[in-house]
Amino acid sequence: MSGPPPPVVFGDELKDAFKPVNAWVANGIAWLDDIQAFYRERAAIEKEYAGKLNSLSKRFYDKKSKKSASLTVGDTPQLTPGSLESASLTTWTTILNTTEQLASEHDTFSTALSLQVADVLKSLATRYDDYRKRYESLSTKLLEERDKVYGDLKKAKSNYDLGCKGVEEKRQKVDKSFDASKAKAQKSYQNELTEMSNVKNTYLLQLAATNRHKQRYYNEDLPEIINSLQDLNETRVAKVNGLWTLSSTLETTCHQNAISHLNLQISEIARNLPVLDSGMFLKHNVAPWTEPPSFVFEASPIWHDNPDMVVDEQAQVYLRNMLQKSRRGMDGLKGEVERRGKEIQQLSERWNSIKMDESQAQKEVDVVRSLVYSQEEILPHAANLLTWQVEIEVIVNAVGDIARGTQSHNFKSTTFKIPTNCDLCGERMWGLTSKGFTCTDCGYSCHSKCEMKAPANCPGVLDKAGKKALREERKQLSVANGGGSEIDLLGSGGLTRTNTTASTTSTLAPRGVNAMGTRMTKSPSISGASIASNASSTNATPPPTVSTSAAIVAAPPPRRVLAPPPDRYIASPALEDSRPSTPASTVHTDSATETGKVLYAFAASGENELQVSEGTVVSILDDDGSWMTVRRPDGQEGLVPTSYVEKIASTPRVSKRGPPPPVKPRGAKKEKKVRALYAYEPQGEDEVPMGAGEEFVVVERDVGGWVRVRVVGGGEGLVPGTYVEDV
Structure with missing residues (x-):
């Protein structure tokens, strides 16, 4: 059988x-x-x-x-049978x-x-x-x-x-x-x-x-x-x-x-x-x-x-950060995967116990749905956990446990709203689109692209004063080493950059690029004061070259929305006598002990910031090393980046009239203008007001449905593209 x-x-x-x-x-x-x-x-x-x-x-x-x-009994019985x-x-x-x-x-x-x-x-x-x-x-x-x-x-x-x-x-x-x-x-x-x-x-x-x-x-x-x-x-x-x-x-x-x-x-x-x-x-x-x-x-x-695997000193910095990042991810996810795995095992056992009992049909439906849902939910977690395990295994086998005994930075994603230099590469980070990381312990800041290259040398939790002192120390060390990146300062074997006259000017440098081939940011790491000191130390007049200050162009703020329709923001026409008048000449006595010349045009984006134009002479009221409090010739005060202003010898003087209008170079392209069709009240800090019929000079078109214009008398801003017409 x-x-x-x-x-x-x-x-x-x-x-x-x-x-x-x-x-x-x-x-x-x-x-x-x-x-x-x-x-x-x-x-x-x-x-x-x-x-x-x-x-x-x-x-x-x-x-x-x-x-x-x-x-x-027959059809004609003599005796009725009854019910028989x-x-x-x-x-x-x-x-x-x-x-x-x-x-x-x-x-x-x-x-x-x-x-x-x-x-x-x-x-x-x-x-x-x-x-x-x-x-x-x-x-x-x-x-x-x-x-x-x-x-x-x-x-x-x-x-x-x-x-x-x-x-x-x-x-x-x-x-x-x-x-x-x-x-x-x-x-x-x-x-x-x-x-x-x-x-x-x-x-x-x-x-x-x-x-x-x-x-x-x-x-x-x-x-x-x-x-x-x-x-x-x-x-x-x-x-x-x-x-x-x-x-x-x-x-x-x-x-x-x-x-x-x-x-x-x-x-x-x-x-x-x-x-x-x-x-x-x-x-x-x-x-x-x-x-x-x-x-x-x-x-x-x-x-x-x-x-x-590449295991040289610079590569080990990257691998060490990868190792620590993978370990943190694995430690945070391992418990979740184990918990979900036990839940799946329990649901499987429960289904096996009731699947042959048709009276438990409804319970069976709920159990199976929960089981499959849990199996779907664990997939991405298990995949990430496996990836991190493989990364840890491969890195340790290649270079050993290089993360042992090191102190990594406790990075947190940051959007830099004020000019800040990356502590690794030295480049500027600024603007709503400039996201990076800042160590919550010591204040170390870097680009997103530099996160995995940052050395694991965090000194630990510091107070505000300690963070500021450490940043100044890094800044001074960077200047002492010629403005090189922190990788160079750590002795990684890379070449260091030196601030020389040749590195700050070039006859062949394209717009926004210095002679060393380095892309210049809005706020250069070499201030105007250092340029002046270098030029004076040579005891010779620099050749007629394109300076780095001329290569700086302030990028307009990004606009992600289209201009609103005219019927939403049409303002009632302002009374003629209510508009502020701009006098032809202003008499202002400056008693400041220091003055400065604006090297780069700066558009204010914060509450206390001041818009200034390139070449404007301002009075310096305060300077904390990163930002200056200055006063324009028209009496307006506010903050501008320190690197945007070159300090010059200043004596009390009287300005009897405003700066002369700029002389348009011979053969320059004719400026294009637009005229306002409707009155508009600004809805953001980077916008400008306008009245119906007012004319502006076009600086840039099609900024997400907006037009960047220059106001007569100085200053730039955005206006809705549907509110203006070409003149």
Whole structure:
């Protein structure tokens, strides 16, 4: 006597076969509709049969009543028999009663088939198809997560190729450069090489993480879903077996005379084990399969390299920050993943305990939905946790635990609303779009791009005075080392920058770029005072070159909304005598001990800031090293960046009239003007008011639906583009 067939596990045998398994399970669930239709038609037949039996029995009861007397005693009896009937009629009455009982049995059987079999099959088909669709959705999301990781790898590879291309271009410039520019080209090449190393390490980390994700997808996540579909199908088969057995039992009760046939049918049903269908499907679906090969490092066709991690001193700064960032992320997420994993395990155990009890159908629905939802929710957390684990493992294996004994900065995302220099690269950070990071402990500030390059040398929690002193120390150290970045100050081997006359002016420098090829920001790190001191120390007049101050152009504030329609902000025309008048000349006595010359135009963006134009001579009232409190010739006072003003020898003097109008150079392009169609009251600090008919000079068009204009008498701002017309 053979035993039960051996168990079958789809996930171990059918690799990457979710689609055929899902289709097969869907076919099995759809088949439930055919079985349901069969039992509904069978119930209708039984109901119709019961009705016909009842009708037949009633009709012959009536006939028997009419013929009872004649059949019992004849047409003309001498003695009325009363209620007595002949034995034949009594037997006939028993036959008719039996027919009515048979009709009642078939009616009961019909109702039972409809309620206990057909309706349950309908509910089962709907419920199990919902389960299958949820697993299908889960599979889709798993595939999306896998493809997302693949996409990240592709991006990392693309970034690495671009980095290699940049390094090769810089190397070629070094080869082609002459002695005068050799050092500059070499420094640019070293910086590009350092950046490429970081991009390469990122690519290698992503490569390792992608391989681990791929392995998990094909060996853990996908087999688990396929096994769940197998279990869903086998459970369906088991439940169908139970319903088939129930219908057979009902029919056995109804048809005692057909017990032998029904016993045979039951025995045949009992032999239909769920695993037999799975075994047949497995036998006809096994195909040769090889796991996709692991991803390997691909050297750039431009930059020939090996797959080894870059572990020099500069790269270790980046890797140390990556290691600490990954550990922080893993520590914060590990508990959440473990908690959700236990929740999934509990839900799975609960489903197994109630799935064969049809009276627990509603509870089963809630449990399965919660189970699949929890499995979907854990996917991104588990993916991030795996990535961080791989990064930690790869970095530690490559360079050891370089984060041990270091003090990393406690960075917090910051938007810099005042001019601030990056403590790493020394470049300026300012404006609503200039986001970066600031250490909440020591006040160390840097660009977002510099976060992973910042050295782990945080001194710990400092008070406000300590943070200010440390910043001044960094600033002085930067000046003492020629304005180089903090990477240079740490002795990383990079070239340092020196403030020389050649580095502050150039006859060939493009607009916004100094002679060293460094992009100048709105507020240069070399102040006008230092330029003047350098020029005076040479005891010679500088050549007629383009100065860095001329290369500075203040970027207009970004506008992300379109100008409002005119009917929303049309102001009533101002009275002629209510408008402030600007006198032709002003007499103002300046008793300040220091004066300064504005090197760069500054547009006020804060409450206490003052708008000044390039070349304006102002009185210096206060200077904290970052911001100055100054007074314009018109008497207006406010804050401007210290780096925007060059201090000059100042004596009390009287200005009897305003500055002369600027002389337009010969051959200069004619200024374009616009005229206001409507009056407008400003809604923001960077906007200007206007009255209907007032004319302005166009500075810039199409600033998000606005126009930047210059007001007569000085000053710039934005006005709605729909409110003005060309003059």
